[in-house]
Amino acid sequence: MSPNNTRRLQRSRLSAALLSVLITPVAGLAFAQDAAAPADQADAKNLDTVTVTGSLIPVTEVETFTPVTVVSAEDIQMRGFQSVADVLQQSTFSTGGVQGGQTSASFTQGAEASNMFGLDPGYTKYxxxxxxxxxxxxxxxGSDVFNNISGIPVALVDRIEILPGGQSSLYGSDAIAGVVNVILKKNLDQAxxxxxxxxxxxxxxxxVRFTFADSISSADGRLNTLFGIQYDERDPIWGHQRDLTDSYNNDGYSAAHPSRDFVVIDALDSSYYFTDPANCSNVTGNFGGTTQRWNRPGYGEYCGSFESPGYRTLRNGKSSTQLYSYTTFDLNDSVQLYAELMGNYEDVEYATGSNYTWWGTSSNYGAYYDPDLGALVNLQRSFAPEDIGGLGYQDIMNTDRNKSYTVTFGANGYLGDWDYNVFASRNEYKLNERGWQRWADPIEQYFSENVLGPELGLDPIYNAYPVFRPDYAAFYQPISPADFAAFTGYTTSEARTWDNLLRAQFTNGALFSLPGxxxxxxVVAEVGNEGWEYNPDQRLLDGGVWGTTSVNGDGHRSRYAVTSELRMPLLxxxxxxxxxxxxxxxxxxNTTDSPTYSLGVEYRPTDTLLLRGKYGTAFRAPTLADTNQGxxxxxxxxxxxxxxxxxxFDPADTEGCTWDSAQYQGSQAGxxxxxxxxxxxxxxxxVWAPTQNFSLTADYFNWKxxxxxxxxxxDQLLLTEYFCRTGASGSPITSCDNALDWIQRDANGGLVSIFTPKVNVAKQDLEVVTVGANYxxxxxxxxxxxxxxxYTNNLEHTVTPTPGDEAIDLLRDPYYMWIYDAYAKTRTDVSVSWAKDAWTTTVYANRIGxxxxxxxxxxxxxxxxHESGASAGKWDAYTTYNLSLNYRATDDLQLSMMVNNVLNEMPDDQASNYPGTSSTPYNNYLYDVFGRAMYLEAKYTF
Incomplete structure (x- = not known):
């Protein structure tokens, strides 16, 4: 048996009160009926010591100097959360936007991330x-290491402990914003x-989701094992399935314009030449028969469709299986052996849409000269589902396959007055990215043979660009699925991380006596090693893929750490x-090291009030990707x-500018x-708990x-270059020497490449207030x-990009507020649960300020x-409501119904503040257009 279970201590009145109110809705009735017990009885309850995230030493206090928010399994069920990612992304601590499955063509579209207080996802320790x-x-x-939180079996979660604030003095690197500890179940009374x-x-x-879990024990009770399996499968949500994303923005402050699916663009002034002798009639069947001839005032005519944005996924499709087991064996009265295994296998499917499924001459030639037009021009055409054939975009979806496992073997027990816990663990994560691609040589050969024709020399203007007399009638034609398949296919890129850890902890709960x-x-000692390798398909590295490149890198390092903690009840x-x-x-x-420390204080002037404070240092070591990325x-x-x-044009309004969307090749490196x-x-x-039924907590955090x-x-670098070249006033992101060196232009001033390196330059200051109440x-x-x-309120958040720069106010400067993903200043959630007999109902509200x-x-x-009359300002607070109903039909059967986003709230009021050219007229880093979701569940125990 665990040695901690043999030590029974009394909780204070504050702890007993907090224990009564920090309960789950399902258990509410039982606790409410017990709440009338006399206070002295509550004080007399003998309860086990517990180890709470944020301390190594087991204590009897529910609240200590480190604020911990606990989300129980019952909370997850009653509030309608469908995954661990749901829990963390809807936490009030999550005030910043993130990239993920709802963000088309992001570097990690197959993963799910979260953040705390608008800081980068990699600043939180999971x-x-x-x-x-x-x-x-x-x-x-494309540059930062983080954790994918989508592969955790939510149905097997016992609780999630969220600890804000720097915690490196206990948990090491990455714990700057805070720590999230997902605690899985260790035993079950019934299958x-x-x-x-x-x-x-x-x-x-x-x-659909299936879950099975059971605990088994040996006859003598010394061997106990929990085994669980969870299987999830979900279909994607497509753009055409939502009114806000099925076409270009018809509610914007400027006129809506369809996509330029077939267009000839003047390379110097971006105007259009219409060269189709058939007036688009040959391609009117594209995109479900919605392609037509259009005129964009000030630019010219082209063939396009309003509905092409609908051919992308807004939410990934996914199928996943998670396995989990936890086994203990009591070797004797003072030693317990344990083993833990968790595995995840997940396939994620997504389509990036027609904006990323196209061909044009600018990529290979920059431009070409047409002697009949007497101009430098570029061709551009997107591929329609009819070109692809079969099921269209559903047949060319990208697939990210995630495989990971963690295995741990350990022993805990006690030696005299000392408890110990020693374990060895290994985790490994493998990623296989199967991405749809256009092959560089075959696609260029196809369009050269069928559209461009032979090269006729160099242009007479700059003597630099090739001359072609294209067959424009052939350009404005559908492509057969067979031809499309001949110049497209899939790349396979593989990546892996691994981490080995040997850890030993020794704890003495009564090292010496003090007045209190x-x-x-x-004391803890750790030693281990870790590795990272990313191996893109070679064709992505050697130019074999048209319009797409990738990054490779690998590295491994050893690490070690020593930690100590001393808890002293002085009074x-x-x-x-x-x-x-x-x-x-x-x-x-080369050794990189960092010492960290913290000092925490708890003062209880009365049995019902706790005053607390903490000061400490935190750090984040350069990741292997930071140092070894190619x-x-x-x-x-x-x-x-x-x-x-x-x-x-002024930078504040570049709509209509020829170079409002200039293409370039970007690069970055470790x-x-x-x-x-x-x-x-x-x-x-x-923490104030005047009665056993009520508690109120409030904490202030400050980061430097x-x-x-x-x-x-x-974008920031280009804006800085503008300031430097024109002498205009503004907030440059770096020096003019850097800006002019990192941005390369051709002889005509055209944008060629941008290099955005990683450097140790920036600093951030952040102040946050959090409040919590339970009754x-x-x-x-x-x-x-x-x-x-x-409730969370980001009081201050500034970034100083480089030494000597003025601090950027991320909460009041809307431009940088978007750039740094620090979108919401406040976030609030409220839940009300009613429990009676076999019924429990919960209403949960989540508000983004x-x-x-x-x-x-x-x-x-x-x-x-804007000249249209549309004004800058703020979007109103955004609130969604979840409703759940649980009914225990019998002792063994529980039935549940959950309706998330009951009112079908959508960010559709944001569309009027976007231009008509937008295909995503809402902030998709923070809001979504999924709408109302309904779930039915049956759970049977036996």
Missing amino acids: LINGRPMANYPALYN ELSIRGGWFSEGGGDS GDAGFA EQLTVTASARYDAFDLDG VSGYYSRNTDYYRCSLEG NPDLEPIDADVWSAGF IENEVDQISA LLDIGRFGSLAFAAN ETPNYLAYAGGGYDYV
């Missing part, structure tokens, strides 16, 4: 049963079998806890602010000389993060009501007014 998760092998936004099915009222996204009680002490009302840690990483003989190439488009200024990111973090707050590894965004009301024969609320609208971002401020 643990499963107290052990670090494996890093996702692909890089978030459980459940099935859940779901669908969306707007269509798409149908899902026994002092506790813990009955006053406890001080100190911890310190030393981490070192060895990469090819040159990463990509193609993208951004506003060329400098060339737009030559046409008389830097082996990077140093750790450092942070000072402190917090102060209180320095030496950040930052990759400058291309339990016994309403007699009508059952009980349980209320819970959480006001965020800047698109014109505030594009116009660079809240006072901007």
